[in-house]
Amino acid sequence: MYLYVGIAVALTALGYFVQHRRRKRDEFKKTTKSEFADRGTRWSKDQHEFYVERFYETGLTGTHDFHGGMLNFGFWTNGNKDYIKAGHELLSQVADPVKLNGESTLLDVANGMGAQDVFFMKKYSPAHIDMIDLTLSHHLIAKKRMQDNNLQDRVTAHYGSAVDLPFEDNKFSHVFSVEGGAHFPTREKFFGEALRVLKPGGWMSLADYAMPKRPTGMFENMFARLCAKLWNAPLENWYGCEDFKTRMEAAGFVDVVVKDVGEYTIPGYYEESVRPEILAQLSKIRGWFTTYVACRVLDELILYVYKKNILTYVIAYGRKP
Numbered sequence: 001m002y003l004y005v006g007i008a009v010a011l012t013a014l015g016y017f018v019q020h021r022r023r024k025r026d027e028f029k030k031t032t033k034s035e036f037a038d039r040g041t042r043w044s045k046d047q048h049e050f051y052v053e054r055f056y057e058t059g060l061t062g063t064h065d066f067h068g069g070m071l072n073f074g075f076w077t078n079g080n081k082d083y084i085k086a087g088h089e090l091l092s093q094v095a096d097p098v099k100l101n102g103e104s105t106l107l108d109v110a111n112g113m114g115a116q117d118v119f120f121m122k123k124y125s126p127a128h129i130d131m132i133d134l135t136l137s138h139h140l141i142a143k144k145r146m147q148d149n150n151l152q153d154r155v156t157a158h159y160g161s162a163v164d165l166p167f168e169d170n171k172f173s174h175v176f177s178v179e180g181g182a183h184f185p186t187r188e189k190f191f192g193e194a195l196r197v198l199k200p201g202g203w204m205s206l207a208d209y210a211m212p213k214r215p216t217g218m219f220e221n222m223f224a225r226l227c228a229k230l231w232n233a234p235l236e237n238w239y240g241c242e243d244f245k246t247r248m249e250a251a252g253f254v255d256v257v258v259k260d261v262g263e264y265t266i267p268g269y270y271e272e273s274v275r276p277e278i279l280a281q282l283s284k285i286r287g288w289f290t291t292y293v294a295c296r297v298l299d300e301l302i303l304y305v306y307k308k309n310i311l312t313y314v315i316a317y318g319r320k321p
């Protein structure tokens, strides 16, 4: 009896939470001018993109200034406990090895809410950035962030998918993606697209995930699959660092480097996400259920699969010949 009452209360709370997020998202879209705002999503239910967009739309609308608008795991070194510093360090780990500079033309794929592009512009001053993301709210927030930073002439926002890039061949000197790759249907298809739009000699650089060891046994298998499902990350994208390198080379990249940087990213982010003051801030934005139940479960799962050596974090880059 108590169990049924408990389930009913939990389902009612969940229903209320979903409605609340949907209302906030709709309000947001109505008040933000965009060629897409009236039309809503461009994805249909038979596309993987639809589910990825729904994943980010329901949980994240309203968090665009939290953590400076960045969603990356951060690169935590020298005892640093400041997320903004760690987030910027992670972005530098993507840009520095491939020498982003004042002459570069950058395509940033899966730009999220655009905070990273403000950072790239301020630190490296590339000639132009095009950015593309499949989540409508992220696209709209990123576009507005460029206006707020007076960067609308130097950064152009696009709403679309990594595996079908709306750009001509040989256009960019650099293609980046920070924590988008695991979602792409598939990452290898994106490698092909990135190679196509890069100029000869241009660099692709990624912050992404790899799966060093296949899960063994029922328990590990179950957890790995649950992570992939909750994260909307197709299982075709789950392979280790060596395989990551081989697949980039097979796509046509040369001078490929894939560095395992799991120890600098996942534990630091986990510590950040369980700090009571961070949970309290998030609870105000996302609500109690998402903060203390849904996100906590996801964070614990990520730490579990990392400790079991099933998941790690990589910086990967390579050049178009």
Ligand SMILES: C[S@@+](CC[C@H](N)C(=O)[O-])C[C@H]1O[C@@H](n2cnc3c(N)ncnc32)[C@H](O)[C@@H]1O
Residues within 6 Å of the ligand: 049, 052, 053, 056, 069, 070, 071, 072, 109, 110, 111, 112, 113, 116, 132, 133, 134, 135, 138, 160, 161, 162, 163, 177, 178, 179, 180, 183, 184, 185
């Ligand atoms: C973890 S977030 C990272 C966002 C941003 N790079 C950051 O670090 O703040 C992943 C992003 O990938 C985007 N994304 C996922 N699949 C995509 C695809 N196929 N094409 C373009 N963007 C995609 C999501 O909409 C989301 O904004």
